[in-house]
Amino acid sequence: MSPAHAQLAEVGRLLDAGAVRVVIDSRFPLADARAAHERAARGHIQGEIVLTVA
Numbered sequence: 001m002s003p004a005h006a007q008l009a010e011v012g013r014l015l016d017a018g019a020v021r022v023v024i025d026s027r028f029p030l031a032d033a034r035a036a037h038e039r040a041a042r043g044h045i046q047g048e049i050v051l052t053v054a
Contacts, residue, residue: 023047029054 014020025047028036036049 025049027052 011020015022023046025045026036026039027050028039030051030053033051036051039045040049
C-alpha cells in the first residue's frame, strides 16, 4: 500500500469502525529494539512486534 492520504484515511476509518483488528505479538520499549529484532528472527510470530516510545 502506498502512503497516499486517502488510503491511510480509509485504513484509519476501518480501524475506528472495528472492521480491522491488529494482532500484537509483543511490545518492547525502543531501548530494547535489539530484543525485538531477535524476537522477530526467532520466527513463529503471532502478530506484530511493537516498539513503544516514551
